[in-house]
Amino acid sequence: MHRLWNRIDFAFSSAWQNFWRNAAVSIASVLIVWVVLLALGSLLLVLHSLDQIVALEKTKASAISVYLADTTPLSSAMDFKLHLESDPRVSSVTYVSKDEAMARFRQLPALDPSVIDTLGTNPLPASLDVTVKDIRDLGAIDQEVRTSPLVDKSPATNYEPNVIDKIILLARVAGIAGLVLIIGLTGLSVFIIMLTIRTAIYLRRKEIEVMKLVGATDWFVRWPFIVEGLIVGVVGAVVAVLIVGFGYRPAVINLQSVLIFVPLAFDPSYLRVVLAAMLGFGLLLGSVGSYLGVRRFLKQ
Amino acid sequence: MRDEMPYTARVIRPDRAPAFRDPGIRNGFVHVPATITTQPTRTALLPAKARVAAVVPAVPQISLQGVQKTYPNGTVALRDVTLEIPKQDFVFLVGPSGAGKSTLVRLLIREEKATAGSIHIEGQDLSRLKRRHLPYLRRKIGMVFQDFKLLPNLTVFQNVAFALRVTEGALRHLKPKVEEVLSIVGLEGKESKYPDQLSGGEQQRVAIARALVHDPRIFLADEPTGNLDPATSWEIIQLLLQINARGTTVLMATHNREIVDVMRRRVVAIEGGQIVRDEDAGGYHAPALESH
Numbered sequence: 017m018h019r020l021w022n023r024i025d026f027a028f029s030s031a032w033q034n035f036w037r038n039a040a041v042s043i044a045s046v047l048i049v050w051v052v053l054l055a056l057g058s059l060l061l062v063l064h065s066l067d068q069i070v071a072l073e074k075t076k077a078s079a080i081s082v083y084l085a086d087t088t089p090l091s092s093a094m095d096f097k098l099h100l101e102s103d104p105r106v107s108s109v110t111y112v113s114k115d116e117a118m119a120r121f122r123q124l125p126a127l128d129p130s131v132i133d134t135l136g137t138n139p140l141p142a143s144l145d146v147t148v149k150d151i152r153d154l155g156a157i158d159q160e161v162r163t164s165p166l167v168d169k170s171p172a173t174n175y176e177p178n179v180i181d182k183i184i185l186l187a188r189v190a191g192i193a194g195l196v197l198i199i200g201l202t203g204l205s206v207f208i209i210m211l212t213i214r215t216a217i218y219l220r221r222k223e224i225e226v227m228k229l230v231g232a233t234d235w236f237v238r239w240p241f242i243v244e245g246l247i248v249g250v251v252g253a254v255v256a257v258l259i260v261g262f263g264y265r266p267a268v269i270n271l272q273s274v275l276i277f278v279p280l281a282f283d284p285s286y287l288r289v290v291l292a293a294m295l296g297f298g299l300l301l302g303s304v305g306s307y308l309g310v311r312r313f314l315k316q
Numbered sequence: 317m318r319d320e321m322p323y324t325a326r327v328i329r330p331d332r333a334p335a336f337r338d339p340g341i342r343n344g345f346v347h348v349p350a351t352i353t354t355q356p357t358r359t360a361l362l363p364a365k366a367r368v369a370a371v372v373p374a375v376p377q378i379s380l381q382g383v384q385k386t387y388p389n390g391t392v393a394l395r396d397v398t399l400e401i402p403k404q405d406f407v408f409l410v411g412p413s414g415a416g417k418s419t420l421v422r423l424l425i426r427e428e429k430a431t432a433g434s435i436h437i438e439g440q441d442l443s444r445l446k447r448r449h450l451p452y453l454r455r456k457i458g459m460v461f462q463d464f465k466l467l468p469n470l471t472v473f474q475n476v477a478f479a480l481r482v483t484e485g486a487l488r489h490l491k492p493k494v495e496e497v498l499s500i501v502g503l504e505g506k507e508s509k510y511p512d513q514l515s516g517g518e519q520q521r522v523a524i525a526r527a528l529v530h531d532p533r534i535f536l537a538d539e540p541t542g543n544l545d546p547a548t549s550w551e552i553i554q555l556l557l558q559i560n561a562r563g564t565t566v567l568m569a570t571h572n573r574e575i576v577d578v579m580r581r582r583v584v585a586i587e588g589g590q591i592v593r594d595e596d597a598g599g600y601h602a603p604a605l606e607s608h
Contacts, residue, residue: 018487018488019484022481022484022487023484026481026482222465222467223467223478225465226465226467226478226479226482227478227482228451228454229425229454229459229465230454230455230478230479230482230483230526230527230529230530231451231452231453231454231455231483231530232451232482232483233448233451233483234447234448234451236482236483236484237482
């Protein structure tokens, strides 16, 4: 117990001294770790949001809203509804009045209701929400309803066949670009941590010489430097975790107010996973960097 | 010449008999049968085998057999060095700069590996010693240098304690042990001084104290008086004699002719990487022929 405590105490106090003895290099390596982890955390959260959007869009994919011109009388709208319901490809049709549309609109997250009130009149059209049995028929039905005089022309429907594909593509591009960036930064940070450890070893060369001379084991000599790498990793990670942890919710809320129709959501359980991953990756960077530094520069 | 000197003459002089720590392992010297005592123990000019045969009793504590050391750049530092040092011996290693004294010392703590031949310390073959066992060899060997190798940012006490801390000695015994070795070297009261507040002799004493914390069985001193004035050098030599008297084998590489000549201890002379002389109670230079 005493020996273990001695070893831990020696490793941590030497590592802490090393950290401050070459403070400029240490802080540079903390910064690079911080940047890597910030990129990692942001990427994970962005990809997760895109996933959520894709999942939501997929559930909406079997339905379109056919917007009715404000001039359309309710009776004609009901005739049109019956006409659509008689179509064998359609499974159901629901009429949504202008008032109902407004009520739904008011429920969108992050929308300031006072903004709507300034509009005075209700700009939203009434609509027929058509659900089809097979998604592949959606395009044909969209083409047909557009020819009807009852239908609003700007826009006629909310049919956007490519939106899911576009989001998936966006997620893939963002994922690959982010991954390349993170791999590059990871290599750079491991290299910089290695240099930090090398500097620390250089500054400690006299002590290392004496340690070896009086019979310290290799690992006793190495541990302080490994611990120094871990300190760099942890400090970088903690700063990044705090920024992402506290910044995620405000960022989502801000984006929701800009991208009103994009279903962004705050997901605290996923955030915890991301923060844990960031901390773990920070420790990994620190330990790999210092291990390489020790291995390369502490050989006899 | 030492060849004519009876073996006993070297052993039983009372003023030089070491205070044995363990009477059971008296290294064979005082128990050597009378028939053998008249035999020469070592003659540098005899082949290795003959010399091995002459040292009949126990295995020597330090043994080099046909050791060669060639550095990667091709420099041959030692060639066919055969040397045996029994327990509690006191040996001066002399020779000009670059003769191979330091290389020999480095081989003994396995800072370097022999290119050929074998080195045994207490029966352990250094060429077969695994790297992870190396620290435990070093704890058996106390080592001091010309440049002291003290850590300037640590006090006297901390410098000595450092050796115990980094080898994971029991911390409960740290303070008494450090105080004990500091009193052996006569530095009581200077525990909280820093090396640059001490004289050269005192700094070397700190280094000696540090080398003693593991109760080494072998003490290697590489030019320990090289940076010291004559009076201080003598103090350091007295200290090494004390350490030797406590039962530790001492091997001291030195240029200090005066000390070697006055001490009349075993002298091993190296020149050009070879042992050219090995005599008991020798001087710095080979005795002139006419003196015999």
